[in-house]
Amino acid sequence: MAKHPFHDVVIAGVFNSQQARVLEGYTSATITLEAIKGVFEEAGVAPEEIDGVSVGGGVLNSAQAAYLLASGPAWRGPSEGRGIAAILEAAAAIATGRATTVLVAAGSAGIYTERASTAPWTRPGNEFVVSWGLFTAAEFALIARRHMHTFGTTPEHLATVSATIRNNGHINPDAIYRGRGPFTPTDILESRMVADPFHLLDCAMTSEGACALILTTAERARNLKNKPVYVLGGGQDAFGPAYHHPPSFDLKGRNGDRYSNGWVGRQAAERSFAMAGIGPKDVDTCEFYDPFSFEIIRQFEAFGFCGEGEGGDFIMNGTIETGGRYPITTDGGLMAFSHGGAAVQLLQRAIRGVHQVRGECKSNQVPGARISMCSNGGAGALFTDIILLGDEQP
Amino acid sequence: MTLTRPQPSDIPLPAPSDVSQPFWDACRRHQLTFQRCNACSGITFIPQPACRHCLSSDLRWEQSQGKGSVYSWTVVWRPQTPAFEIPYAIAIVDVDEGYQMVSNIIGIDPADLQVGMRVAVTFHEMNDEITIPYFQRSSG
Numbered sequence: 001m002a003k004h005p006f007h008d009v010v011i012a013g014v015f016n017s018q019q020a021r022v023l024e025g026y027t028s029a030t031i032t033l034e035a036i037k038g039v040f041e042e043a044g045v046a047p048e049e050i051d052g053v054s055v056g057g058g059v060l061n062s063a064q065a066a067y068l069l070a071s072g073p074a075w076r077g078p079s080e081g082r083g084i085a086a087i088l089e090a091a092a093a094i095a096t097g098r099a100t101t102v103l104v105a106a107g108s109a110g111i112y113t114e115r116a117s118t119a120p121w122t123r124p125g126n127e128f129v130v131s132w133g134l135f136t137a138a139e140f141a142l143i144a145r146r147h148m149h150t151f152g153t154t155p156e157h158l159a160t161v162s163a164t165i166r167n168n169g170h171i172n173p174d175a176i177y178r179g180r181g182p183f184t185p186t187d188i189l190e191s192r193m194v195a196d197p198f199h200l201l202d203c204a205m206t207s208e209g210a211c212a213l214i215l216t217t218a219e220r221a222r223n224l225k226n227k228p229v230y231v232l233g234g235g236q237d238a239f240g241p242a243y244h245h246p247p248s249f250d251l252k253g254r255n256g257d258r259y260s261n262g263w264v265g266r267q268a269a270e271r272s273f274a275m276a277g278i279g280p281k282d283v284d285t286c287e288f289y290d291p292f293s294f295e296i297i298r299q300f301e302a303f304g305f306c307g308e309g310e311g312g313d314f315i316m317n318g319t320i321e322t323g324g325r326y327p328i329t330t331d332g333g334l335m336a337f338s339h340g341g342a343a344v345q346l347l348q349r350a351i352r353g354v355h356q357v358r359g360e361c362k363s364n365q366v367p368g369a370r371i372s373m374c375s376n377g378g379a380g381a382l383f384t385d386i387i388l389l390g391d392e393q394p
Numbered sequence: 395m396t397l398t399r400p401q402p403s404d405i406p407l408p409a410p411s412d413v414s415q416p417f418w419d420a421c422r423r424h425q426l427t428f429q430r431c432n433a434c435s436g437i438t439f440i441p442q443p444a445c446r447h448c449l450s451s452d453l454r455w456e457q458s459q460g461k462g463s464v465y466s467w468t469v470v471w472r473p474q475t476p477a478f479e480i481p482y483a484i485a486i487v488d489v490d491e492g493y494q495m496v497s498n499i500i501g502i503d504p505a506d507l508q509v510g511m512r513v514a515v516t517f518h519e520m521n522d523e524i525t526i527p528y529f530q531r532s533s534g
Contacts, residue, residue, distance in 0.1 A: 116476045142484065192471065196504070
């Protein structure tokens with residue numbers, strides 16, 4: 001049998017810098033540098049071992065990181081630290097012998113200064129959305145509304161997702177919103193409306209922070225201190241540029257309704273599961289991307305955990321709580337852990353997956369977790385990326 | 395009851411591209427337009443350099459009747475920037491010719507918005523260069 005494409009790839013280190021609503025005195029580059037130093041220490045890897053970089057920390061981009069680390073010529077990842085895409089590119093670079101040990105990092109601080117407006121990364125400038133006042137909450141609300149109309153999904157379903165994720169952050173000592181709960185679905189529904197059907201507490205926060213990962217070969221990882229975590233599968237679905245086109249549930253390509261934008265991530269999930277040789281029932285924790293509450297419901301449907309339109313009922317009755325069958329976003333996610341800009345929080349879904357598979361979570365550790373499914377994106381942004389992480393070499 | 399209104403002219407305005415300039419020029423004449431392919435008759439919107447159905451670059455501009463139905467909607471209470479007056483209603487409109495566009499629904503009580511509601515285009519001049527197409531409720 002052919003070897004799994006990522007048989008020889010290991011995630012050997014993960015690190016989150018401090019996260020805060022505002023990190024006084026930091027820039028994107030300086031906080032990213034903290035995460036980079038932190039991950040070297042956490043992995044027990046020396047800077048001179050790095051021969052691949054994928055970094056997005058303001059002026060500290062991949063090219064600058066290659067120079068600063070002075071580790072010699074390095075493979076440079078095209079996604080510049082942008083989440084699961086960057087991790088999968090790094091894994092592929094190692095699997096194909098283009099790199100041995102890759103640093104993936106992102107961070108941001110000091111870029112959200114105009115507080116009367118929504119965060120800069122949420123405000124699209126395209127001519128076919130800008131004057132109608134769109135921003136990310138509205139884009140994702142248009143997706144949610146269509147699903148509610150078609151399938152009868154309710155504000156209470158959405159609020160249950162938000163309350164669950166926010167309660168995960170409430171008990172996470174590293175979360176920015178630690179101790180801010182507990183929340184009931186009623187608390188979510190009573191928060192002020194932002195973009196109908198999304199109340200304030202249906203939406204991600206904005207914050208600052210950085211994080212980093214190190215990927216290396218299975219051979220190199222044998223002498224490292226951390227329990228190795230493997231890339232079992234991955235996939236990336238994109239329909240087009242985010243925040244230009246109408247964020248329509250029914251935007252589709254020539255392969256038809258089954259893969260319309262409302263189900264973006266379905267093809268990526270099918271391919272991820274096929275690569276891993278597993279299915280949704282094998283997933284122990286769902287470290288899904290939570291820019292807005294509805295997105296979790298949509299992802300369960302798109303990824304095949306339940307049927308189309310069944311996501312609202314699927315997430316009720318404790319299914320998505322820790323202790324339930326499919327615990328979601330166990331660190332508190334973008335709603336309560338951190339949402340540091342355009343890229344940091346993308347990587348942090350996978351970092352949480354690594355923590356779960358290693359059994360090292362400070363809160364909400366799922367006992368015996370062996371497989372985590374992590375996602376990025378959402379239908380409001382016309383893309384969804386997936387990575388499956390596990391403790392067994394594929 | 396607050397009815398949604400056109401936005402003031404100091405909101406962020408579109409920066410037309412070479413490809414989209416004819417669309418915005420037509421808006422100044424109070425015409426809603428889209429691209430149709432001379433090769434396959436397919437519609438492409440938002441404006442593109444080539445047909446999304448067959449990749450032909452032989453596209454012509456056609457005028458829409460400016461009628462459609464609300465496909466999805468949201469009402470915004472936290473504006474993108476302070477220049478926007480709240481509340482405003484964003485909708486994806488299923489334009490009758492067979493394509494979708496984003497716009498605002500003006501002149502409506504937010505509580506009355508519904509998927510499927512019939513709407514018609516109306517134009518609002520922001521300055522000499524830019525006229526914005528909005529939609530409002532219509533009977534047919």
